[in-house]
Amino acid sequence: MKVLFLLNDGFGIGGTISTTFNLGSALAERGHQVEVLSTTRGRDMPQLPLHPAVRLMSLVETRAGHPDHAGDDPQRGQPARFYPKADYRSSDYDRMVEERYARYLGSSDADVVIATRAGLIAYAGRFAPERMIRIGQEHLTRLQQRKAMREELPRHLRKLDAFVTVTARDAEDYRAHVRLPKTEVTFIPNSVPAPAVPRSHGRDKIVVAAGRLIPSKRYDLLIQAFATVAAERPDWQLRIYGQGKLRNNLRALVAELGLQGNVLMMGPYTPIETEWAKGAIAAVPSDREPFGMTLVEAMRCGVPVVSTDAPHGPAEILQDGTDGLLTPVGDEAALAAALLRLINDDAQREAMAAAALKNSERYDPALIAEQYEQLFERLAARKATRRRWWPRSKRTTAPQPVLGPAPTSAVPTVDALVTADGELVLDGGADLIWWRDDEKVPVGGDLTEGNWQLRTPDGAAVRAGRLDTRALIPGTATRVQLPYRLGDGCFGLRVWNRSVYAEIGNVLIYTDGLRIEGRVVGAEPVAPVLELRSTATRELPGSVTDSGFTVRIGALPAGTWQLWLRYAPGRPAVRLGRLLDDVARKDIAYVLSPIIIGGVTMQPHYDANNEFSIRVTS
Numbered sequence: 001m002k003v004l005f006l007l008n009d010g011f012g013i014g015g016t017i018s019t020t021f022n023l024g025s026a027l028a029e030r031g032h033q034v035e036v037l038s039t040t041r042g043r044d045m046p047q048l049p050l051h052p053a054v055r056l057m058s059l060v061e062t063r064a065g066h067p068d069h070a071g072d073d074p075q076r077g078q079p080a081r082f083y084p085k086a087d088y089r090s091s092d093y094d095r096m097v098e099e100r101y102a103r104y105l106g107s108s109d110a111d112v113v114i115a116t117r118a119g120l121i122a123y124a125g126r127f128a129p130e131r132m133i134r135i136g137q138e139h140l141t142r143l144q145q146r147k148a149m150r151e152e153l154p155r156h157l158r159k160l161d162a163f164v165t166v167t168a169r170d171a172e173d174y175r176a177h178v179r180l181p182k183t184e185v186t187f188i189p190n191s192v193p194a195p196a197v198p199r200s201h202g203r204d205k206i207v208v209a210a211g212r213l214i215p216s217k218r219y220d221l222l223i224q225a226f227a228t229v230a231a232e233r234p235d236w237q238l239r240i241y242g243q244g245k246l247r248n249n250l251r252a253l254v255a256e257l258g259l260q261g262n263v264l265m266m267g268p269y270t271p272i273e274t275e276w277a278k279g280a281i282a283a284v285p286s287d288r289e290p291f292g293m294t295l296v297e298a299m300r301c302g303v304p305v306v307s308t309d310a311p312h313g314p315a316e317i318l319q320d321g322t323d324g325l326l327t328p329v330g331d332e333a334a335l336a337a338a339l340l341r342l343i344n345d346d347a348q349r350e351a352m353a354a355a356a357l358k359n360s361e362r363y364d365p366a367l368i369a370e371q372y373e374q375l376f377e378r379l380a381a382r383k384a385t386r387r388r389w390w391p392r393s394k395r396t397t398a399p400q401p402v403l404g405p406a407p408t409s410a411v412p413t414v415d416a417l418v419t420a421d422g423e424l425v426l427d428g429g430a431d432l433i434w435w436r437d438d439e440k441v442p443v444g445g446d447l448t449e450g451n452w453q454l455r456t457p458d459g460a461a462v463r464a465g466r467l468d469t470r471a472l473i474p475g476t477a478t479r480v481q482l483p484y485r486l487g488d489g490c491f492g493l494r495v496w497n498r499s500v501y502a503e504i505g506n507v508l509i510y511t512d513g514l515r516i517e518g519r520v521v522g523a524e525p526v527a528p529v530l531e532l533r534s535t536a537t538r539e540l541p542g543s544v545t546d547s548g549f550t551v552r553i554g555a556l557p558a559g560t561w562q563l564w565l566r567y568a569p570g571r572p573a574v575r576l577g578r579l580l581d582d583v584a585r586k587d588i589a590y591v592l593s594p595i596i597i598g599g600v601t602m603q604p605h606y607d608a609n610n611e612f613s614i615r616v617t618s
Contacts, residue, residue, distance in 0.1 A: 001032050001033070001111040001112055001376060002032070002033040002034075002035070002109065002110045002111045002112070003024070003027055003032050003033070003034050003035070003110065003111070003112045003113075003114065004034075004035045004036075004037060004108060004110035004112065004113045004114070005020050005023075005024055005034070005035070005036045005037065005113075005114050005116060006037050006039075006113065006114065006115045006116060006120040006123065006124060007020055007036055007037065007038045007039065007116055007117075007120075008038070008039050008040065008089050008092065008116075008117055008119075008120070009038055009039065009040050009042070010036050010038030010041075010046055010056055010058070010406075011038060011040070011041055011042055011043050011045075011046050011047065011058075011406070012042075012047065013047050013048060013243075013268055013270055014212065015139065015190070015211075015291070015293040015294075016116050016117065016139045017046075017048055018048055018293060019139070019166075019190035019191060019192075019291075019293060020036065020116055021036070021046075021048050021049065021050045021051075021054070022190070022191045022192060022193055022365045022368075023190075023191055023365060023368060023369060023372065024036055024050070024051065024054045025050060025051035025054060025193075025365065026191065026193075026365035026366055026368065026369035027369050027372070027373075028051045028053040028054050029051065029053075029366070029369075030366075030369055030373070034051075034053065034054045034055070035054070035055045035056075035057065035110065036050075036054060036055070036056045036057070037057050037058070037059065037104065037402070038056065038057065038058040038059070039058070039059055039060060039092060039093070039097060039101075039120075040058060040059075040060050040061075040062050040092060041058035041060065041061050041062065041068075041403055041404070041406075042061075042062045042063060044406070045406055045463070045489065046406055047270050047489060048270055048271075049271060049413075049465075055404070055405045056404055056405055056406040057402040057403065057404035057405050057406070058402065058403045058404055058406070059097060059100045059101065059104065059400070059402060059403065060096075060097055060100070060403075061403055068403050070096065073096045075094065075095035075096035075099060076094060076095075076096045077094055078094055078095035078096070079094065079095065080093045080094055080095060080097065080098045081095070081098060082098060082122060082123065082126050083097075083098060083119050083122060083123065084118065084119050084122050084148075084149060084152050084153075084156075085148075086145075086146045086147075086148035086149035086152060087117070087118050087119035087122075087149060088117075088119075088146075089117065089119055090119060093119065098123075100400050101123050101127055101400075102126075102127045103398070103399065103400035104399070104400035104402065105123065105124070105127040105128045105129075106127060106129065107398075107399035107400065108128075108129075108132075110132060111132065111133060111376075111380075112132065112133040112135065112376055113128045113132050113133070113134055113135065114135045114136075114137060115134075115135070115136050115137065116137045116139065117137075117138075117139065118138065118140075118145060118149055118153055118156075121136035121138075121153070121156050121157065121160065121163075122156040124136065124159075124160065125156045125157075125158075125159030125160055126156075126159070131383075133161050133162075133376060133379045133380060133383065134159070134160045134161050134162075135160060135161060135162045135163070135164060135375070135379075136156075136157060136160050136162070136163045136164065137163075137164050137165075137166075138163070138164070138165050138166070138170070138290075139166060139190075139290055139291065140290050141167075141170050141173070141288065141290045141311060141312055142170060142173050142174055142177065142178075143173075143311075144288055144290060153178075154178045154179070154180065157178065157180055157183055158180060158181075158182065158183060160183050161183065161184065161379045161382070161383070162183060162184040162185075162186060162375060162379055163180065163183050163184070163185050163186075164186055164187065164188050164375070165185070165186075165187045166187065166188070166189055166190050166290060166291040166313070167187060167189070167290065167291060167312040167313050167316050168187045168316060169311070169312040169316065170187065170290065170312050171185055171186060171187035184375075184378070184379070186375065188368060188371045188372060188375070189291065189316075189363060189368065190291050190293055190296070190363070190368070191363055191364065191365040191367070191368035191369070192293065192296040192297050192300050192360070192363050192364075192365070193300075193364065193365050194300060194361075194364065195273040195276070195277065195300055195301050196273070196415075196466055197273055197274050197277050197301075197466055197468050198277065198468075199277060199301055199302030199353075199357060200276070200277045200278065200279060200280065200301050200302045200303050200353065202280045202302070202303075202349060202350060202353050203280070204278055204279070204280060204470065204473050204474075205233075205235055205236045205237060205280060205343075206236070206237050206238075206239060206278055206279050206280060206281075206473075207226070207229075207236065207237070207238045207239070207279060207280070207281045207282070207283050207339060208239050208241070208275060208276055208278065208279030208281070208282050208283070208298065208303070209222060209238065209239070209240045209241070209282065209283045209284065209285070209294075210240070210241040210242055210269070210272055210275070210276070210294050210297075211241075211242050211284075211286075211294055212242055212243070212244040213240075213242050213243060213244030213245065213246040213247050213250060214244045214245060214246060215246065215287075216286060216287050216288050217242075217244075217285070217286050217287075218285040218286055218287055218308070218330070219240055219246070219250050219285065220246075220249070220250060220253055221285045221330065221332055221335065222238070222240070222283055222285040222335065223238070223240075223250060223253050223254060223257065223259065223263055224253070224257070224332050225285070225332045225333075225335040225336035225339065226238045226259065226262065226263060226336070226339070227257045227259060228332075228333070228336035228340075229336055229339050229340055229343065230259060230262040230263075232340060233340065233343055233344070234261075234262065236262070236343055237262055237263075237264065238259075238262060238263045238264070238283070239263075239264045239266050239275070239278075239279075239589075240263065240264070240265055240266060241266045241267070241268065241269045241272060241275055242267075242268060243267060243268045247265070250265065251265055251591045254591040255591050255592070255593040258509070259591075260507060260509070260590060260591050260592055260593065261505075261506045261507065263591070264583065264589040264590060265588070265589060265591060266583075266588070266589050267585070267588045267589070269485070270485075271465070271466050272297065273297065273300075273301055273466065274466050274467055274468045274469070274470070276297055276298045276300075276301040276303055277301045277302075277303070277468070277470060278470045278473065278582070279298065279301075279303045280303070280342075280343075280349060280353075281303065281304060281305075281306060281339065281342050281343070281349065282294070282295070282298035282299075282303045282304070282305045282306070283305070283306050283307070283335075283339065284305060284306070284307035284308065284310075284314065285307075285308055285335060286307075286308055286310045286329075287308070287310055287329055287330065288310050288311060289307070289308075289310040289311070289312070289313040289314050290312060290313060291312075291313040291317075292307070292310075292313035292314050292317050295307055295313070295314060295317045295318065295324070296317060296360055296363045298356070299317075299323060299324075299356035299357065299359065299360035300357070300360045300363070301357075302353045302354070302356060302357040303353060303356060304323060304324045304325075304342060304349060304352035304353050304355075304356050305318060305323070305324035305325075305356065306324060306325045306327065306335065306338045306339055306342065307324060307325070307326055307327070308326070308327055308328065308329045308330070308331075308335070309326040309327065309328060309329060310329055314326060319355070319359065322352065322355050322359075323352050323355040323356040323358075323359050323360075324352060324356060325338040325341065325342070412428060412429040412432075412456065412462050412463065413428055413429075413462075413463040413464075413465040414426050414427065414428040414429045414432070414454060414462050414463070414464065414465055414491055415427040415428055415465040415466040415467070415468075416464075416465075416466075416467050416468065416469075416483040416491075417468045418468065418469045418470075418471050418472055418481065418482070418483070418582075419471055420471045420477075421477065422471075422472075422477035422478070422479045422480060422481060423481070424481040424483065424493070426443060426454075427465075428465060429454075429456070429462055431456070431457055432454055432455065432456060432457075432462060433454075433455055433456065433457050434447060434452045434453070434454060434455075434493065435452065435453045435454075435455045435459070436450055436451065436452045436453070447481070447493070447495045448495065448497070449495050449496055449497050449498070450494075450495060451492065451493070451494055451495075451609075452492070452493040452494075452495065453486070453490065453491065453492055453493070454490075454491035454492075454493065461488070461490045462490060462491045463489050463490060463491065464483065464484070464485040464486070464489060464490060464491040464492070467483045467484065467485065469482060469483065469582040470582065472580070472581055472582040473581060473582050475503065475521075475580040475581045476580070477580065478497075478498070478499075478501070478521060478522060478580070479496070479497045480494070480495065480496040480497075480579060480580060481493060481494075481495050482494045482495075482496075482582065482584055484584035484585070492584075494584060494609075494610075496579045496580075498522070498574070498579075499522050499523075500520065500521065500522040500523045500567065500571075500574050501520070501521040501522060501574065501577075501579060501580055502518060502520055502564075502565040502567065502574040502575065502576045502577070503518050503519050503520075503521055503548075503576075503577070503578060503579065503580055504516055504517075504518045504576055504577065504578050504612055505517045505518050505519060505547070505548070507590075507592055507604055509592070509593045509595060509604075510595070511595070511597075512554060512555075512595075512597060513552060513553050513554040513555065513595060513597065513602070514552075514553050514595060514602075514604060515550060515551070515552045515553070516530075516550065516551050516553065516563075516576070516612075517545070517547070517548070517549075517550045518548050518549055518550075518565075518576065519547055519548030519549070520548055520549065520565070520567045520574075521580060523567055523568065523571070524567075524568070525542075525544050525548060525549045525567045525568065526544070526567070526568040526569065527541075527544075527568065527569055528541075528542035528543075528544065528549045528551070528565055528566065528567050528568070529541055529542060529565070529566040530542050530551045530553070530563060530564070530565055530566075530576075531563070531564040531565070531566060531573050532553070532556065532561045532562070532563060532564075532614070533561065533562045533563075533564060534557075534559035534560060534561045534562070535559055538556070538561075540552070540553060542565070549565070549567070553614070554597070555597040555598060555600065555602070556600075556602060556614060556616045557600075557616065558600065558616050558617060558618050559616055560613055560614070560615050560616075561613060561614045561615075561616065562575065562611070562613050563575070563576040563612050563613065563614070564576065575611050576611065576612045577606065577609070577610045577611035577612050578590075578606065578610050578612070579610055579611075584610075585608070585610075586606035586610045587605060587606045587607060587608060587610075590606060592604045592605055592606075599618060600616055600617065600618045601616065601617050601618075602614055602615075602616050603615045603616075603617075
């Protein structure tokens with residue numbers, strides 16, 4: 001069959017996009033012809049992985065100045081006639097978009113159309129020819145919809161052949177509250193593929209959370225709970241991956257609670273499976289989880305999950321006490337206690353990790369695709385009994401041209417693994433070159449310290465795939481080759497190769513200054529002295545500790561001060577930073593509070609090269 005998915009934005013990062021790509025890829029693997037129509041396009045390539053046989057297209061270019069941008073279309077900005085105003089994404093839909101949808105769906109030769117959100121369900125019901133098998137999906141619960149959308153949605157659902165929810169409880173809720181005599185209401189869970197990286201070994205003291213930084217995800221609750229965790233187990237770290245409107249609020253909360261050494265705000269990351277695999281525990285603190293993609297993603301990497309019992313997904317995914325723990329929604333103390341329960345019990349954590357790996361196999365894309373195939377067959381048979389023949393294509397207007405297909409496989413994608421001894425192993429592409437300014441080094445050649453990009457010999461970009469850097473977490477390798485993903489998705493590499501490192505550990509903020517705790521790698525600290533370099537140089541004595549060194553810094557004059565350490569008399573100073581681990585962008589991940597002393601503001605920060613400075617302004 002030819003299957004067409006309708007998405008709001010196939011070029012972003014999110015659960016609906018991920019599960020659509022997973023299902024589409026699985027259907028393509030099983031011999032179906034699959035297309036994904038994204039309403040908008042704001043970049044050249046999708047950020048999430050997609051099977052090369054799946055055709056990703058779009059209707060509207062959102063980048064002003066792009067040749068495909070239609071900002072002067074007379075229908076641009078005119079209100080859409082049929083797109084529900086109560087839908088969360090209604091601002092993306094106007095008369096121009098609607099006309100393009102009507103023309104595209106009216107001329108499509110797809111056998112099945114699957115609309116992935118409420119507003120697109122309205123379009124599938126109105127514009128998709130009756131000969132198509134018309135299916136709606138809902139990735140929110142019924143009660144998550146705005147009241148106006150809940151009232152309007154049933155009349156669109158009645159035009160469909162089937163309506164699919166992602167949990168059994170939500171399907172029951174629709175059957176109980178919405179009369180749909182001719183539309184089959186069923187539930188099929190989302191799918192998550194088996195990770196292409198080794199499962200978590202569970203030894204790194206890291207709790208991982210990932211998702212959009214929005215109110216319903218309750219990362220504020222998780223950060224507050226982790227303050228309790230860090231007070232008892234300061235050796236553990238929480239990493240939060242994602243982007244969203246609450247980013248600055250959450251960073252401020254980390255600073256307020258003094259958790260700058262324990263909570264890292266990692267920013268968006270894809271593919272995320274390498275980061276799940278770094279965790280010993282996953283945390284999901286949401287008020288609402290219609291399904292819970294992050295739970296399944298973590299479990300498939302062999303990571304047990306501590307989750308709130310949010311409606312409706314977590315309780316259908318987790319077996320409380322077997323492969324994870326469920327806590328009451330909004331209960332900070334219970335969340336902290338559950339995390340500490342697993343942190344403090346290695347045997348239970350390992351048993352739950354094994355159970356999570358096994359139990360999550362039921363969400364494999366092949367199994368979920370089979371359930372959709374069975375649904376297609378039931379609906380096709382039902383249509384056949386109506387004794388009506390619909391022509392495969394009945395075009396009333398010229399077909400709508402689309403933008404794309406997106407080059408999902410045209411750009412080489414390279415995976416990377418960093419070994420325990422710091423070596424970098426690449427998988428994918430051929431005859432690749434490391435580039436830095438005018439310097440070019442073939443892959444396998446010796447790289448000097450600095451920032452490099454991986455490219456083809458003619459200079460074309462190479463996309464970063466799965467970057468497994470967990471071997472760097474202990475911080476023991478002294479020659480670091482750290483692959484990372486550039487803002488455009490391309491492959492970057494940071495190389496550090498020093499005989500001696502001055503590595504910052506904790507940065508403790510006080511009202512009258514800060515204290516830096518660190519370690520020296522490659523030498524023993526003896527009578528350490530801190531040099532602060534700006535337009536002048538200041539020296540501060542440090543102290544040797546069991547784990548390395550410590551130094552206290554008070555008020556400084558205005559300027560940007562670089563920090564250097566003379567770790568022993570007669571030895572050259574070494575620049576302070578955080579280089580020997582797996583976090584590529586310390587300036588993004590670490591939240592460091594400003595200090596106001598006597599009318600001046602001291603802002604400690606990591607720069608883009610992960611070296612430490614203090615910016616002082618009056």
